Amino acid sequence: MSEHRHGTPPSDTALRVKALESLLVEKGLVDPAALDALIDTYENKVGPRNGAAVVARAWSDSEYKARLLADGSATIAELGFTGRTGDHMVVVENTPRVHNMVVCTLCSCYPWTVLGLPPVWYKASPYRARAVKEPRGVLRDFGVELAEDVEIRVWDSTSEIRYLVLPERPPGTEGLSEAELAALVTRDSMIGTERALTPDEARAKPEAAE
Amino acid sequence: MNGAHDMGGMDGFGPVEREADAPIFHDEWERRAFALTVAMGFYGLWNIDISRYARENRDPLGYLRDSYYERWLYGLESLLEQNGLVSREEIAARMAELAEGVG
Incomplete structure (x- = not known):
């Protein structure tokens, strides 16, 4: 993930979501590709x-x-x-x-x-x-x-x-x-x-x- | 349950403000918070009423201050903690690790 420019810390909330996703992926509870598919569905299809x-x-x-x-x-x-x-x-x-x-x-x-x-x-x-x-x-x-x-x-x-x-x-x-x-x-x-x-x-x- | 979310008929919030060409999501973290919440809902460990209760059963100032997907995030964290899946301490620790690695 490199959308944050060098020296610009991500906001606390963005970091919090990133931390949560990383923990849920690590525990095998979510698959990042499935998350991408969900986002694509609701952003582009429905x-x-x-x-x-x-x-x-x-x-x-x-x-x-x-x-x-x-x-x-x-x-x-x-x-x-x-x-x-x-x-x-x-x-x-x-x-x-x-x-x-x-x-x-x-x-x-x-x-x-x-x-x-x-x-x-x-x-x-x-x-x-x-x-x-x-x-x-x-x-x-x-x-x-x-x-x-x-x-x-x-x-x-x-x-x-x-x-x-x-x-x-x-x-x-x-x-x-x-x-x-x-x-x-x-x-x-x-x-x-x-x-x-x-x-x-x-x-x-x-x-x-x- | 009553609370700050029960705002039908309340005065003082001002006019409805609309953005021109509003996007579905305003930031990448909103996309991820949305998808994490929907994906974790598929396990059937909680239903839609339990997730709403998790978002709304909190101090009114926090509820009113948070943006929409911040409320979702708060609710998801509460549900994960109640179900023994992820604790808020783990989240704080992972945030600290990620912050170290950024920049």
Whole structure:
């Protein structure tokens, strides 16, 4: 390991993790190659593209959508997305009258199988504290203003039940393919802190769906 | 269990701050702490509720001060110690050895 420049001591935490890994490897409890594979999976392979595929399918296929809202886990698994954080998935649908938003006030429960690992803000105190108390204010932080008569439902995740928001299909998307629709589905639209993009917004913000 | 982690509805934490183009991990040690925690979980010596308890059953100041993966690290160390796999003394000793070898 030589990522630290000469004379620059690694931070205490970095050193602590290095010490722990070295002890666990020495005791035969972990294999560094398996750790690398885990990191590669969650850094590069599992992410919000999975959830976007689920949403695009639901927008395109009303029978799939009905099954998805009735049994999230099994219907998500039809697309091959399974895993231990996807065992009990509930999908909640945004409509012109109801806006759903997901938080984990106690920790960071999040549907890894469809969204990957959560962003820092989702795990940080301000979102966890405020989402359940003043969701409209939080949405305003994200640049989303909801009409007063729209009901907001905030879902507090647990390690047993995790939620995926099915955002509203944006206007101007008639006739788009599933792949084209999936490109409009951002990670945050599936947490419920923003709307899915319109085709014009997606063109102006090509990285948004990453 | 109540504690500093039970923060739903608490005032004073300020606005939600988002980074532009936030990476999944912010440092190599976060990658390793994440993978070590997941890999050790595969043994089935503890479940997800026990690991959360290990992260949250601590002094509130420490919990609030730590970054997310520092909390994971604290929890993993506690679980390893409780299960007789690695003690915090061993970690301290190995840190000292590694620090000697650096630079």
